[in-house]
Amino acid sequence: MFSSFMTNAWLSGTVIALLVGAVGFFVVLRGSAFAAHAIPNGAFAGAAGANLVGINPLFGLVAFALAAAFGIGTSSRRTRSDVSTALALVAMLALGAAFLATSTEYEPAVNALLFGEILGVSSSEIVPVLALAVLCGVGLIYLFRPLLYSSLSPELSRARGLNITRIETLFLIIVALASALAVPVVGALLTFSLTIGPPAAARLLSSRPGRALALSMLLSLLTLWVAIASSYAFNLPIGFFVGTLSAALYLFVRGWVVLRTRRSIAQSA
């Protein structure tokens, strides 16, 4: 499990989990779950397209994730955002399906793209992946206060002179980059699970933003580590473990919080 060929899996997994945990915290806070679900599917089309024309998949992933983010960002300003997000999502998936149909891609590769592959980041890609992750991290630190502020009270922050549209656009770019990095490992359909499961659980555990953010990154890291280890041990797709573990974690924490509140109410009564 810790042999040399797995070094990449652990290293990329750790970086991706920390990044997605941090991004997911803001996704949950801002209620942009649907957009965060659609963007990885854009990345899927990009990877399928890159395979078709034979360029580095990372280019396709980043380009299409960014395109999806811009598409959602601009169209949601004009029309109802859930409708335009839904249409952007299916358009990207359909494009990916068409790319796959025209290429001679065999099934395991398709499944890896959709449902994840622990060895999804090759040793030649680890440097660009790390660089992009650091870029996203710096972006999040730079945006931390305005993001938090505009998520909690858009009206107040507008009154304080913050440019909400610009913040939203920058945030969607960060979501897009983080998705592009996570898709090869976690899978296009499951990246979203990691983006909202652990952060939603973290938010239930603490209402203080700093602590919730740290918890979110920690829970995301734990989820992905356990998923990588189980995927290796049972030889099953990592997406299965990411999806079910994230959901189980959220439901467990929710149950525990409900129980704790009930007990404290009973004690005070």
Place this chain on the structure above:
Amino acid sequence: MHWLLEPGLFTNDSVRTAFLLGAMVSLVSAVVGVFTVLRAQSFAGHALTDVAMAGGAGASLAGVAPLLGFLGGGVLGAGAMDAIGVLRVKGRDIATGVVLGAATGLAALFLFLVASSSAATGSTQLILFGSVFTVEASTLPYVAGLSALVLTALVFIRRPLLLSSLSSELAAVRGVRLRWVGGAFMIMLAVSVGLSSIVIGSILSTALLIGPPASALKMSSHVTKAVSIAVGLGIAATWLGIVFAYDSYYWLPAHRGLPVSFFVVFVVVIEFSFANLAYRFHARRVAPTTSARVNVEPVGGR
């Protein structure tokens, strides 16, 4: 017309089945979809497609008809989402997302097991992106029956449903049982998603559910009119998609047909872009105030 309608299009049995199937499925999706868009439940509708995907994958693992799996998965998922509170506006995106994620994880497992246990290839593409040309004519009566069932039920609850979609407070005051109406609608949504899964695939059935209704609601704020426009747009998209997909076999040098679902989604997106443009042009000319918008935006929208 030869360039559009390649030889054999109307004499081919599986194409004829596809046309019939496509029409019925677009009809149900469009009618259910108008209410989905009005209720701002696009995300819930989309999440059901992922649950249906898990059902379809499970069915192909167990060796039963995919339609059964799509339907079973969808109805179970609707129940689960109802139980953990998708119908409440606050926090419903998270509840939806959690169900969606767990279902996708299961689908990953099932599809992996199918791929590793049988020699049949392409089951992932079949479950996710559909393949209407492979649906057997014997499936038609079941699809027709289920479509009729959903439409009848919808006609039955249309008034309380519409009222609760536009204003849940008003509906509650008028004695509508919100929970029953919401739950019944989720089941209709699940069946409609299950039906369209066999035509354009489970994860793309969102396109038929949301696209034509959203375009129609841009063109008319009158619900009955919007429903008829949506039905027209939906059937047009499916039929054009089938024609293009059939023709595409002759377009590419390698003779690999492109999937029907790709073309259906393509037409749906073009329809929406045109509807959106026309709406904005119209709104700018007719109403400088926001009054034209109010009718289209549902109460409690996100």
